[in-house]
Amino acid sequence: MGKKTRMTGARALIESLYAEKVDVMFGYPGGVLLPIYDELYDADIDHILVRHEQAAAHAADGYARATGKVGVCLATSGPGATNLVTGIANAYMDSVPMVAITGQVPRPLIGNDAFQEANITGITLPITKHNYLVTDVNDLPWIIKEAFHIASTGRQGPVLVDIPKDVTTDEIDFEYPEKVDLRGYKPVKTGHKMQIKRGAEAIIKARRPVIYIGGGIISSNASKELLELAETINAPVTTTLMAKGAFPDTHPLCVGMPGMHGTKYANFAIQESDLLIAIGVRFDDRVTGKVDSFAPNARIIHIDIDPAEISKNVRVDIPIVGNARSILKMLVEFISELNKSKSTTTQWMKKVEKWKQLYPLKYLMDKSLKPQYIVEQINELYPDSIIVTEVGQNQMWAAQYFKYTQPRTFISSGGLGTMGFGFPAAMGAKKGRPDKVVFDIAGDGSFQMNSQELATVVKNDIPVIVAILNNGFLGMVRQWQDLFFDKRYSFTSIDDSVDFVKLAEAYGAFGLRVTKPEEVGPALKEAVDSLRPTVIDFVVEREENVSPMVPAGAAINEILDLEA
Amino acid sequence: MKHTLAILVENKSGVLTRVAGLFSRRGFNIESLAVGVTDNPEISRMTIVVSGDDHVLEQVIKQLNKLIDVIRVSDLEPGETIERELALFKVKVDKGNRSEVMQIVDVFRAQIVDVGVKSLIVGVTGTNDKIDAIEKLLRGFGIVEVVRTGTVAMNRGAKTVKPGK
Numbered sequence: 001m002g003k004k005t006r007m008t009g010a011r012a013l014i015e016s017l018y019a020e021k022v023d024v025m026f027g028y029p030g031g032v033l034l035p036i037y038d039e040l041y042d043a044d045i046d047h048i049l050v051r052h053e054q055a056a057a058h059a060a061d062g063y064a065r066a067t068g069k070v071g072v073c074l075a076t077s078g079p080g081a082t083n084l085v086t087g088i089a090n091a092y093m094d095s096v097p098m099v100a101i102t103g104q105v106p107r108p109l110i111g112n113d114a115f116q117e118a119n120i121t122g123i124t125l126p127i128t129k130h131n132y133l134v135t136d137v138n139d140l141p142w143i144i145k146e147a148f149h150i151a152s153t154g155r156q157g158p159v160l161v162d163i164p165k166d167v168t169t170d171e172i173d174f175e176y177p178e179k180v181d182l183r184g185y186k187p188v189k190t191g192h193k194m195q196i197k198r199g200a201e202a203i204i205k206a207r208r209p210v211i212y213i214g215g216g217i218i219s220s221n222a223s224k225e226l227l228e229l230a231e232t233i234n235a236p237v238t239t240t241l242m243a244k245g246a247f248p249d250t251h252p253l254c255v256g257m258p259g260m261h262g263t264k265y266a267n268f269a270i271q272e273s274d275l276l277i278a279i280g281v282r283f284d285d286r287v288t289g290k291v292d293s294f295a296p297n298a299r300i301i302h303i304d305i306d307p308a309e310i311s312k313n314v315r316v317d318i319p320i321v322g323n324a325r326s327i328l329k330m331l332v333e334f335i336s337e338l339n340k341s342k343s344t345t346t347q348w349m350k351k352v353e354k355w356k357q358l359y360p361l362k363y364l365m366d367k368s369l370k371p372q373y374i375v376e377q378i379n380e381l382y383p384d385s386i387i388v389t390e391v392g393q394n395q396m397w398a399a400q401y402f403k404y405t406q407p408r409t410f411i412s413s414g415g416l417g418t419m420g421f422g423f424p425a426a427m428g429a430k431k432g433r434p435d436k437v438v439f440d441i442a443g444d445g446s447f448q449m450n451s452q453e454l455a456t457v458v459k460n461d462i463p464v465i466v467a468i469l470n471n472g473f474l475g476m477v478r479q480w481q482d483l484f485f486d487k488r489y490s491f492t493s494i495d496d497s498v499d500f501v502k503l504a505e506a507y508g509a510f511g512l513r514v515t516k517p518e519e520v521g522p523a524l525k526e527a528v529d530s531l532r533p534t535v536i537d538f539v540v541e542r543e544e545n546v547s548p549m550v551p552a553g554a555a556i557n558e559i560l561d562l563e564a
Numbered sequence: 565m566k567h568t569l570a571i572l573v574e575n576k577s578g579v580l581t582r583v584a585g586l587f588s589r590r591g592f593n594i595e596s597l598a599v600g601v602t603d604n605p606e607i608s609r610m611t612i613v614v615s616g617d618d619h620v621l622e623q624v625i626k627q628l629n630k631l632i633d634v635i636r637v638s639d640l641e642p643g644e645t646i647e648r649e650l651a652l653f654k655v656k657v658d659k660g661n662r663s664e665v666m667q668i669v670d671v672f673r674a675q676i677v678d679v680g681v682k683s684l685i686v687g688v689t690g691t692n693d694k695i696d697a698i699e700k701l702l703r704g705f706g707i708v709e710v711v712r713t714g715t716v717a718m719n720r721g722a723k724t725v726k727p728g729k
Contacts, residue, residue: 125582125587131631150632183727184574184635311619411608416721 004175009137010168011034014043022072024048024063024431026056029115030076032165035528038504048431048460050110051452052224053080055424057087061096062425065411066386067432068221070097070152077103080114081162084125086418089127094242095215095414097156099147100128106166107135121162129157142177149180154187154214155306156219177500184206187305191330198389199301199318200334201278206275208348209235209548210295214282215242216304216324217405217412223247225328226279232332235277235343236352238266240287242278243264243401244410249403252528255352260550261396265355267556270295272351279303280324283313284415293555303327303401361400363547369517371469371540375401378439378467381530384413385437386429390422390446392541394469396546398441409436427457428466437465437528439461444470445494447535454507457533465527466535468473468500471542477524479545483562495542504535566620566648569641570719570725571610577600583610592616592624596649596692596722600719606695607635607727611689612717613692640717647661652677653686653693656706665705672698682707685706691715 007015013036017025024046040047050056060071070092075084081102097099105114112451121131130150132143140163147159152455182414203209217226223246230237230253237247238258247254256263257331258270270276276298281287288294291313302309302316303324309320363372371393378385379402387402387409389395395412411429413421426440440447445557447468454464457464469475472495481489495499504511520538547562571580580599587594593612602609614624621639627635646679657665665684671675676690692715699710719725 121578125585140614182632185632306630308623308630310626312623 002249003091004170004173006205007174008035008165008168009140009172010015010039012137012140012172012174013144013163013168014039015043015174016043016141016176017072020144022070022150025072025073026050026059026063026428027353028056028076028080029051030080030103032105033074033079035165035168036074036163044080046160046431046473048427048456050424051085051455053215053451055089055427055450055453055456057084057100057433058090058100058418058421058424059428061087061091061421062097062388062411062428063432064091064096064409064428065425065528066429068408069294069432070148071428072097072099072496074100074101075103076116077105077116077120080116081120082118084415085123085127088124088160089412090416090418091158092129094413095156095219096158098158098498099151100158100160102162104133104162104164107153108166120160124160127158128160129155131160131162132534133162134164134167134347137167137172138165140172141174142180143171144175146180146182150185152183154185162404168445188236188307188322188442189326191303191327193330195318195320196327196330196336197302199320200331200338202299202318203233203277203335204338205332207344208273209233209275209345210269210273210298211235211237211277211282212240212270213237213243213246213279214240214281214373217243217246220280220305220324221407222325222328223232223407225325225332227251228332229328229335234336234349236266236269236349238270239414240281240284240397240414242414244399244412245404245407246332248405250405255356255397259284259289259556260443261400261546261548262287262556262560264359264548265352267550267559268355269352270298271555271557273298276300277303277330278316283310288467289550289554289556289558290351331460349486353547359464363544367517368513368541371397371471371538371539371544372519374467374469374520374538374540375441378441378524379403380523381524382439382521383435385409385439386426387435388412388422388426388429388438388440391417391419392443392446392474393439393471393479393544393546394443394446394475395474397469419446420447423464424453424467426478427462428465430462430464434447440464440466441464442468443475443496444468444472445474447500448494448497451503452505454509454533454535458508462534465533468537469540470537471540471544472496476546477542482543482545483540483549483551500535500537510534511537513539515539516519565614565617566615568642568645568715569612569614569625569628570611570638570640570717571612571628572644572725573608573610573637574635575606575608576633577606579633579716580610582633583612584636586627586631586705587614587624590623590627590709592620598714598716604727605711609725611714615713636725636728640719644720644723645717646720647715648689649692649695649713649715650687650689651710652687653699653702653707654683654709655702656683656708657670658682663703665702668698672700705716
């Protein structure tokens, strides 16, 4: 480049997106976006027209998680922009790289309560990593450049760019900047060498170490380095919901998920450990349970890219700030230099192994159709799928009963817990990874929050499979009412909402209903082989509970079996 | 425990909202806030007095540093810092006590900045404590109106709060 070309702001936006190598985006047009949409009409970008802006944000999120690239969504001013809010908040909580572009009313009208005006930069202030209102067309290229830079570096997250309509029609001598220079933003990359050394020494001394990993392993592509650490020091690895797939569930050192619906053995291991090696995690309350009783005997090493996470919820003994991947590399080197012998943890691993045998995840299989069985069947027939989930019981079963072996194959709304996330996110994941079979493991409640996207997947031929674990309840809330509110099922029954098979068919998708265990496998095959967007209505046992469970406010070793 | 933070920020619209929003969202208490441009017109300096224990303070600083428009945050050391606040007091006076008020003003090295028939305005700069002290004394005469700036603060000696490279 280097040569300036005269063009409109709308064209400059498209050129900027090209420069950022954006090939897919999810959006919905509107009045103030007309100049941008006119450019998109023949742009070399695969624009997916959604049916609700919330789905555009979730789809961009799912795309980002499946590919590691920045997800892009576009919505008009006012209601279009506010409809993105849930999706942006969701991406913020789970540190997903996303650029959300919104149209804004023309500059002279800003602040006048104009038609379809909303102060979206104000609204999204606490749920974006950063945001911009473009007040001059000449600022547009560097703002887009900065937006992508900020979204994709350091602790990743969503950035919103709000563009007034008259900025998109103003003309600019376009030149895309080559680099950004933000004096207020210099994310730490490599960890402090002395701290890493201290970490290595603590690891050598530990007799009962536990590696506790989160989404940071996936964002930093550190799965390989993690595997090396775990095998070098021979320690159990517990993977949070956000880390599913970052360490293979099939590996002998894997102890599954910690916390509220984690495995008993992961929780027991944490509680008895003398050293917790926490990597890319944030000690969420769903993991720690009663925080004062969390890992009471352990020193804690905390590796994280975000200094603000250090000692936020739990006091940390050895903080190491930086990119997990580069830190793990150095950590393993130091440990190898110190000649760690695996035998120091042999006793510990025996104990962990014993817990594993004594307290496996289990459910009672009878003649009825159990949701856990469906997840296991998907795993058995399509182990290389990308599994996206909704939120609630479906999400926990999908996390517990599918064996994830690759990063970016489990996509779920962890922090915000957004019902309605799964289906559009699955659509985004499938756009990013068309080579993969993509399932949305759904509940009948969550699916209905964004089922309008059936139109999008059919029109754009995005063959995702929605596996509804249909129990006619808002199941997780019902479970709490069952356990803590004397089975008073206040407004949680949603049975007979709709015929999901007919709903699918009404949109031109493939619909199937399954009521018996023996029908599960054949239905899954039929769905995958159809190569069509499919909804499978699995009519499951209505009052199945997610087990085990740590009651709210309890320590994580006070974990209850709930299976019948 | 009170801390005085010197915060260098980009001199752009919306930055104050970002900083203030962060304090309220994270549940941190601002005791006072003052902001103005620095010798570099692209950079503003905020002085924020915040109360809370060390853990709270650590979180405040880390969260502030995460804001893209925040260039530098410095926790000023109490003994090594000059702090000043400006206040204006409109005080009710009559013939009988006018001179008494003026004596107090002298003692505090304050100034009478406006004189009316029934009131006068006292302007005073100083530390937060000094201003509290004169306010207490003036209250005896009847204060009609008070306006106080937030604290501004600067390191003593050669030490500075600068943006760095």
